[in-house]
Amino acid sequence: MLEVKDLHVSIHGKTILDGLSLAVKPGEVAAIMGPNGSGKSTLSYVIAGKPGYEVTSGEVLLDGENLLDLPADERARKGVFLAFQYPIEIPGVATMTFLKASLNAQRRGRGEADLTTPEFMRRVREASQRLKVDQEMLRRPLNVGFSGGEKKRIEILQMTLLNPRFAVLDETDSGLDIDALRIVSEGVNALRDPTRGFLVITHYQRLLDHIKPDVVHVMAKGRIVASGGPELALELEKNGYRDYAVEAA
Amino acid sequence: MAAVQETVDRVRAIDVDAYKYGFVSAIESDVAPKGLNEGIVRFISAKKEEPEWLLAWRLDAYRRWLTMEEPKWARVDYPPIDFQDLHYFAAPKNAAGPRSLDDVDPELLRVYEKLGIPLVEQEILAGVEKPRVAVDAVFDSVSVATTFKAELAKAGVIFCSFSEAVHNHPELVKRYLGTVVPSTDNYYATLNSAVFSDGSFVYVPEGVRCPMELSTYFRINEKNTGQFERTLIIAEKGAYVSYLEGCTAPKRDENQLHAAVVELVALDDAEIKYSTVQNWYPGDAEGRGGIYNFVTKRGDCRGARSKISWTQVETGSAITWKYPSCILRGESSRGEFYSIAISNGRQQVDSGTKMIHLGRNTTSRIISKGVSAGRSQNTYRGQVSAHRLATGARNFTNCDSLLIGSECGAHTVPYIEAKNASAVIEHEATTSKVSEEQLFYCQQRGLSAEEATALIVNGFVRDVLQQLPMEFAVEAQKLIAISLEGSVG
Numbered sequence: 201m202l203e204v205k206d207l208h209v210s211i212h213g214k215t216i217l218d219g220l221s222l223a224v225k226p227g228e229v230a231a232i233m234g235p236n237g238s239g240k241s242t243l244s245y246v247i248a249g250k251p252g253y254e255v256t257s258g259e260v261l262l263d264g265e266n267l268l269d270l271p272a273d274e275r276a277r278k279g280v281f282l283a284f285q286y287p288i289e290i291p292g293v294a295t296m297t298f299l300k301a302s303l304n305a306q307r308r309g310r311g312e313a314d315l316t317t318p319e320f321m322r323r324v325r326e327a328s329q330r331l332k333v334d335q336e337m338l339r340r341p342l343n344v345g346f347s348g349g350e351k352k353r354i355e356i357l358q359m360t361l362l363n364p365r366f367a368v369l370d371e372t373d374s375g376l377d378i379d380a381l382r383i384v385s386e387g388v389n390a391l392r393d394p395t396r397g398f399l400v401i402t403h404y405q406r407l408l409d410h411i412k413p414d415v416v417h418v419m420a421k422g423r424i425v426a427s428g429g430p431e432l433a434l435e436l437e438k439n440g441y442r443d444y445a446v447e448a449a
Numbered sequence: 450m451a452a453v454q455e456t457v458d459r460v461r462a463i464d465v466d467a468y469k470y471g472f473v474s475a476i477e478s479d480v481a482p483k484g485l486n487e488g489i490v491r492f493i494s495a496k497k498e499e500p501e502w503l504l505a506w507r508l509d510a511y512r513r514w515l516t517m518e519e520p521k522w523a524r525v526d527y528p529p530i531d532f533q534d535l536h537y538f539a540a541p542k543n544a545a546g547p548r549s550l551d552d553v554d555p556e557l558l559r560v561y562e563k564l565g566i567p568l569v570e571q572e573i574l575a576g577v578e579k580p581r582v583a584v585d586a587v588f589d590s591v592s593v594a595t596t597f598k599a600e601l602a603k604a605g606v607i608f609c610s611f612s613e614a615v616h617n618h619p620e621l622v623k624r625y626l627g628t629v630v631p632s633t634d635n636y637y638a639t640l641n642s643a644v645f646s647d648g649s650f651v652y653v654p655e656g657v658r659c660p661m662e663l664s665t666y667f668r669i670n671e672k673n674t675g676q677f678e679r680t681l682i683i684a685e686k687g688a689y690v691s692y693l694e695g696c697t698a699p700k701r702d703e704n705q706l707h708a709a710v711v712e713l714v715a716l717d718d719a720e721i722k723y724s725t726v727q728n729w730y731p732g733d734a735e736g737r738g739g740i741y742n743f744v745t746k747r748g749d750c751r752g753a754r755s756k757i758s759w760t761q762v763e764t765g766s767a768i769t770w771k772y773p774s775c776i777l778r779g780e781s782s783r784g785e786f787y788s789i790a791i792s793n794g795r796q797q798v799d800s801g802t803k804m805i806h807l808g809r810n811t812t813s814r815i816i817s818k819g820v821s822a823g824r825s826q827n828t829y830r831g832q833v834s835a836h837r838l839a840t841g842a843r844n845f846t847n848c849d850s851l852l853i854g855s856e857c858g859a860h861t862v863p864y865i866e867a868k869n870a871s872a873v874i875e876h877e878a879t880t881s882k883v884s885e886e887q888l889f890y891c892q893q894r895g896l897s898a899e900e901a902t903a904l905i906v907n908g909f910v911r912d913v914l915q916q917l918p919m920e921f922a923v924e925a926q927k928l929i930a931i932s933l934e935g936s937v938g
């Protein structure tokens with residue numbers, strides 16, 4: 201279970217998260233919606249451990265363990281995964297190489313042996329077929345020259361291989377065409393299971409048509425201003441954020 | 450792919466002090482008294498029982514050297530070197546003269562084994578066909594063993610120590626020595642000409658493709674000793690050879706001088722591929738100790754359609770001053786320079802190449818990747834010139850720098866000169882940083898900061914790594930990770 205408790209975060213002295221609390225239970229998919237600049241990506245970065253954010257108070261716990269003291273790579277090895285809103289390019293590093301390096305880094309972190317090459321290849325083939333990712337693309341340097349939609353698919357491919365306990369998907373739907381949205385959503389749904397939690401950040405109902413959330417949170421000005429069931433997203437789609445914090449603040 | 454994993458393993462395995470070749474071996478040696486004078490030059494020549502003409506050549510160079518001044522134009526900074534405070538000759542005892550592997554001091558064999566350079570000819574792993582590499586091992590001032598000699602000789606290839614070549618193939622040495630790097634060339638090359646001790650000699654006869662990789666492994670062991678090796682490689686018409694040089698030295702608080710000269714000669718349609726994995730002791734994090742690497746390397750594409758290609762992976766040395774160059778004399782000859790220069794700690798690198806286009810339709814290609822970390826300074830200095838008669842000459846240069854952290858420096862100093870209108874010279878340069886974003890992305894996937902840096906750097910240098918012979922590319926990749934140890938975090 202992931203718990204965020206009364207989190208206050210600032211960057212360069214500017215408050216971005218202002219007393220944010222939420223919990224995602226194992227097996228649950230929680231959606232976060234909220235206007236641009238409300239702090240959704242910031243929340244995802246702070247959960248994942250990106251340096252440069254000042255956490256002035258509050259806690260982030262994974263299964264009761266405080267994540268905030270751990271560097272990003274240790275959090276990753278404990279099962280935290282972030283699908284980036286804007287995936288980063290790593291020139292010269294073949295996607296396949298990157299997948300193997302990260303997978304084995306995590307395995308070693310858990311005291312497991314490296315995967316054998318045939319076993320690794322088998323897993324990659326299976327996951328990439330499911331996500332309709334061309335093998336050719338895996339030979340190209342990671343994210344370099346990939347289209348917006350391709351980058352998002354590769355994020356989900358990585359998630360599939362890394363098999364996290366808790367995943368944040370930050371606007372994974374943006375940039376996806378209609379077919380890709382369905383394929384990627386199926387990829388996410390395939391990973392839904394009673395032990396794994398998801399936090400899905402999105403602006404649009406159409407993603408939630410495919411990935412049915414258990415809970416929807418509305419975020420504004422760095423905090424959760426409303427929470428409800430899937431119907432909340434539909435209501436937002438109709439009325440926008442005018443009933444919420446945009447005025448409230 | 451596997452190499453990245455191994456890289457990461459290696460990095461993990463090392464402690465704070467990353468240089469793993471820093472041990473000193475207790476090998477008894479014959480050392481010349483400190484200082485440099487005509488007597489020492491004669492001493493070295495006499496030790497090697499050299500012919501009169503060679504002694505004369507050395508003395509000539511020595512006298513010339515006395516009139517010269519140390520070059521000051523490189524972006525490197527070091528206290529004056531006291532040339533009288535060095536030994537100019539050190540040889541392991543019981544290593545007088547070339548001999549068969551069976552006669553080599555077992556202690557020396559153990560040293561090379563520890564360095565990962567087994568001086569053996571048969572493959573130990575049953576059933577696994579590994580690429581074979583012939584090795585010439587130079588320990589301080591002398592060559593202690595050369596493997597696969599007999600087999601190479603069957604193909605007509607001569608691969609032996611320089612001293613041995615002077616005795617057994619004097620006509621070849623006399624014909625080519627100093628014809629690419631004249632003994633008057635520059636301060637360090639002239640010094641080398643006076644006091645050079647040993648090195649490798651390769652001769653590939655007409656039409657012969659050398660049947661295996663050749664390599665020389667240089668080791669400095671003795672204290673306060675300069676190493677001045679000399680390598681000469683000749684590829685006759687239509688010949689091909691690929692040669693690799695590796696080097697390490699113990700950790701010492703004093704700086705040590707290494708001033709080598711390498712001459713390559715390629716005749717019509719010949720090709721020489723020369724690769725270096727330079728891993729001299731770089732000094733500690735505060736800049737104490739380390740090798741001063743002042744090296745002159747030049748290839749002469751003497752014949753039509755000949756080709757010389759330099760590939761270097763430079764990770765060691767406190768100071769690197771090195772510009773492997775090509776003289777493109779033969780019509781349609783080609784020069785290539787692929788370089789990875791990594792600097793960390795207080796290392797100073799001033800390296801690059803010269804492509805001198807003299808013949809018609811000559812082409813050259815320069816790909817340089819500089820990686821600076823810590824408080825190091827890394828300069829690419831390159832010259833491309835097209836002579837009046839070099840019509841149709843073409844050069845392409847790509848020079849990329851990568852910075853890790855904010856206390857290091859990267860500099861690019863190109864000199865371009867075209868004396869005929871038909872020459873086409875292209876130059877591209879970029880400077881980038883290992884960004885926080887990239888590091889975080891990799892760490893989010895479970896890689897440690899160090900693993901992430903190694904991965905990003907390996908990606909950055911990939912184009913050049915691909916130029917190295919396969920088995921060395923893996924080695925180089927590991928070395929890159931090791932030399933970046935401590936650069937993040």
Ligand SMILES: Nc1ncnc2c1ncn2[C@@H]1O[C@H](COP(=O)(O)OP(=O)(O)OP(=O)(O)O)[C@@H](O)[C@H]1O
Pocket residue numbers: 211212216234235236237238239240241242243285
């Ligand atoms: N490094 C930074 N320096 C200064 N301000 C920042 C920085 N990072 C984020 N912010 C600010 O913090 C606020 C929240 O940004 P964040 O990216 O978390 O929003 P978001 O909810 O993800 O928006 P979007 O829906 O557009 O993706 C914004 O006002 C943004 O400009």
Ligand SMILES: [Mg+2]
Pocket residue numbers: 240241242285370
């Ligand atoms: Mg965002």
